[in-house]
Amino acid sequence: MKELTRLETENNIRPGPEIDAFMKASSVGGKKHSISTDYILKVLGLDVCSETVVGSDMQRGVSGGQRKRVTTGEMIVGPRKTLFMDEISTGLDSSTTFQIVKCVKNCVHLMEGTVLMGLLQPAPETYELFDNIMLLSEGYMVYQGPREDVLEFFESLGFKLPLRKGVADFLQEVTSKKDQAQYWADPSKPYEFIPVSKMADAFKNSRFGRSLESTLNVPYDKSRVHPSALSKTKYAAPKWELLKSCFAREKLLITRHRFLYIFRTCQGSNNPGIRTKVEEFY
16 A cells, blocks of 8 residues: 555555545455445345355355355456356345345446346336347347337337337237237237247347447457457466365365264274174275
8 A cells, every 4th residue: 555655655646435445445454355245235135144154054054045145245356357147136135135136236237247147027117227139039039239219119010019018028928929918019919929930130230230240240359359358378287286286175074073973983993883884804
């Protein structure tokens, strides 16, 4: 922190008050967690159980919803720029899901990251937090683009969102053969089921699909890649380091459950059946 302050003074750099407060709080010593970890714990509602073990089938720990949030927190904390999150709302209520998605959105916008998240029937408030929508159905890409334009695309196909209907539910049901008819917009024209394959073709021929195709056709400039962005070797760590890490982990697990290992060893040595088999072997 002293070196950073010296360089800021030499280059006449004046950081914003929020950034300056965050950097000073991050450099405070004597704390169990960093300010980023404390912030994630509070946002995810895990500060009440921060000193509780996660638990397992043999040991009681946090609840199922809290365990799900622990997994999400492990992904958020750290210098990661890309996250792939699938069904993180399973076992959580709509309010907690909204808080988690809002926290992820703030991290994406502030740290210039990218998150691909799949949710099952999110609430309207949670749906509004997304920047882009990727709608997949039966192996086809039905839509990919800004969230604000998804209704315009389906209106061009003849389907309209009814009043008091969530957009996420509409997108899920408009591709279904059983539920598609209720969203037909023009009653003067006879309704005819539009399969997912035709929707995907319509998307490719629409301005949304052409815009996406033009973006993907631009070759990526590899000279702009950061040297630390990708690993240049097959393994990120040497085999000896991996072996030492695995050995240290197993040693730690055995140390934590030493009573169980000693008890099982004594129980097995005192078993007459085991002694008989050992004697027969010899």
